[in-house]
Amino acid sequence: MQFFKVKTVEETFALIEENIPAIEQTVVRELGEALNDILAVPVVAKENVPSFDRSTVDGYAVRAKDTYGSSESMPGFLTVAGEVKMGEVPDAVVRHGEAVYAPTGGMMPKGSDSVIMIEHCEDVEGLLNTYKQVAPGENVIRAGEDIKAGETLLAAGTRLRPQELGALASLGIAEVPVFRKLKVGYLSSGDEIVPYQTKTLVEGQIRDINYLTIAGLANEWNVDVVYGGIVRDDFEEFRGRARELYDQVDCLVLSGGSSVGAKDYTTDVIQSLGDPGVFVHGISIKPGKPTILAMANGKPVIGLPGHPASAMIIFKLFGERILRKLKGEKIERKPERIFAKITKNIPSSMGRADYIRVRLFEKEAEWWAEPIIGKSGLITTLVKSDGIVEISSEKEGVSQGEYVPVIPSR
Amino acid sequence: MQFFKVKTVEETFALIEENIPAIEQTVVRELGEALNDILAVPVVAKENVPSFDRSTVDGYAVRAKDTYGSSESMPGFLTVAGEVKMGEVPDAVVRHGEAVYAPTGGMMPKGSDSVIMIEHCEDVEGLLNTYKQVAPGENVIRAGEDIKAGETLLAAGTRLRPQELGALASLGIAEVPVFRKLKVGYLSSGDEIVPYQTKTLVEGQIRDINYLTIAGLANEWNVDVVYGGIVRDDFEEFRGRARELYDQVDCLVLSGGSSVGAKDYTTDVIQSLGDPGVFVHGISIKPGKPTILAMANGKPVIGLPGHPASAMIIFKLFGERILRKLKGEKIERKPERIFAKITKNIPSSMGRADYIRVRLFEKEAEWWAEPIIGKSGLITTLVKSDGIVEISSEKEGVSQGEYVPVIPSR
Known part of the structure; x- marks a missing residue:
């Protein structure tokens, strides 16, 4: 031996x-096929996202100060001067005392700095009654507010989750260099x-x-x-x-x-x-x-x-x-481990790390871990388990009610 | 409107x-292709796993009582009467005063009831010196100890994780009826x-x-x-x-x-x-x-x-x-949500559930959730996040340090 x-x-x-x-080998992957691949190079934005100021609500693009003082009891009045069409540069311009209808996602017309929500105003035959004041920038996403041209959006070594794919798509990046499978x-x-x-x-x-x-x-x-x-x-x-x-x-x-x-x-x-x-x-x-x-x-x-x-x-x-x-994965997503309270005392030898299969249950906004007893030859101990508790080598066991790290089984 | x-x-x-x-449609899937599929019918074991009593260590199969009283200072002595070969029914039989070598996973020879680990004995030219006593059943997995014939191993609606595939494999089930993709x-x-x-x-x-x-x-x-x-x-x-x-x-x-x-x-x-x-x-x-x-x-x-x-x-x-x-998924694996402490007060309207994107970090064996502020139009708020905190509609916000449920983003 x-x-x-x-x-x-x-x-x-x-x-x-x-x-x-x-x-070291990388491949170029179509974005729709890149879920969970690891980015091989950093991605720097070549353009702003969004590329133009957008309304985030259905409402009327206005000059904020034209709404100051508006309330339910003392509405303000603005002239409706047009409408923003989705996907188009608006013809209409918002001048002092004017409002232009802007749907969610629509491009802000020239001259406007904010949007009053449709719920807070009323178009009465071309005269917009405003029942609330808005602040400059309210209900607007500015060009580059999501991603700024020149900024490093993702570092090399990032695993591509659905949201990373979405962010890459927003820049029109249809293919990415990733480490090969x-x-x-x-x-x-x-x-x-x-x-x-x-x-x-x-x-x-x-x-x-x-x-x-x-x-x-x-x-x-x-x-x-x-x-x-x-x-x-x-x-x-x-x-x-x-x-x-x-x-x-x-x-x-x-x-x-x-x-x-x-x-x-x-x-x-x-x-x-x-x-x-x-x-x-x-x-x-x-x-x-x-x-x-x-x-x-x-x-x-x-x-x-x-x-x-x-x-x-x-x-x-x-x-x-x-x-x-x-x-090549460098940026790892948390949490790899969650914390739970252990339901019973578990002795352990100092100098040896123990991994205990557990069933998890919720009680009073906390997870509790109930050990599953069984020899390591038994596959069913894992079938019954929701995760494994880690008792580090520096500990002589854990006491009932103590927080323990758990590696969840998905 | x-x-x-x-x-x-x-x-x-x-x-x-x-x-x-x-x-309602199900398909029969080869087990190697069934990861994360949902079992359409319950699986009842047709045989015991393991199908025979096995040693869980490298050692000598013995009659436990023949080792009673053995210690480092007062060893017992047994006659080595043969060897178990992996994958074969042992020829050797353990009689009173005898021991048969049994490797990990080997079938227990007739007459034996326990295994003394190789570290706790010594074979001196056919005479086994035992330095420790063992109890009946020690270092043995009994036939059916993992899965018993007739038992329902998995319920219909179970998602097949790697361990469920392993348990099915242990029964020789090479194909399973699952709900189609x-x-x-x-x-x-x-x-x-x-x-x-x-x-x-x-x-x-x-x-x-x-x-x-x-x-x-x-x-x-x-x-x-x-x-x-x-x-x-x-x-x-x-x-x-x-x-x-x-x-x-x-x-x-x-x-x-x-x-x-x-x-x-x-x-x-x-x-x-x-x-x-x-x-x-x-x-x-x-x-x-x-x-x-x-x-x-x-x-x-x-x-x-x-x-x-x-x-x-x-x-x-x-x-x-x-x-x-x-x-058709019925048995769901925990945890869908983990618990973290929130780093700041977050107001919320009673009657409305709020979902706040957060970055998670670990401090003193607990997760803390740091809100990421940003409009819901911004995809980068999700790129920066490790999960979303749920503030239920029954709450008027959460206070700094309060436990909050987090849905992690993988």
């Missing part, structure tokens, strides 16, 4: 920061593992369930997965199949290998893929201690623990971090 | 519950709206940015979008194009129509699509008051407000709810 030089969770994250570079390879090993499609098991066999949990997570992170199949506990076969898959992907994930022989193989197979090789071999974490992380010729390799819940928690914690780095 | 009979947010949600049925149609209207790909705007025009924010949200909810283009403010054309798109989709979304004429058209167009028609015409909410919700011959129709931030917030709130109902 090889003994691990176990790393803490914090050390592992620091090593990931240090060791994983962003891929990642491909992760997944290979299971173990003499006992059979494809999940296997209808009837021979005694002693189990189905490959990690493939679906790991591929499911990767797909949620906008990453493609190449399935490498299941390899038996044979070093040469394992090395050959791992190499073949490694050559096709950006990151290789190895699962299983829970026999002692296979455990040794996994490390040797990973070391055979390229330098500098393994940088984490064992993490002080529960569940998931026998995790291996490596870099082989610029590609990350992840050796997952075999238990289904462990594999999923480890991939969620460290796999997501590795893939985000590799993707 | 038609005056709205404005509904509260709560009334709107209740009307959605009441009016939106689940689609939804198609949403999106149609913009307005004389001032031009395709977002338009390079140079004529003064008074703006680009169609709602299409990308709405389609982006729908895509995140695993819903396909059919783009219906942009229609001018002309009733007959609008009605024809809306009808054409409506016929192709499960739910129709209309955006824009911010001129008074177009506003009237939108209602009439929606009413023309089928009965019973409009059930919400105006919601007591800020932003997003001029929202229209309807059912036309079994298909929901959503008339969004024109302002980009309003449209996105309304679609996130009510569109997501409508689409989840339509999808």
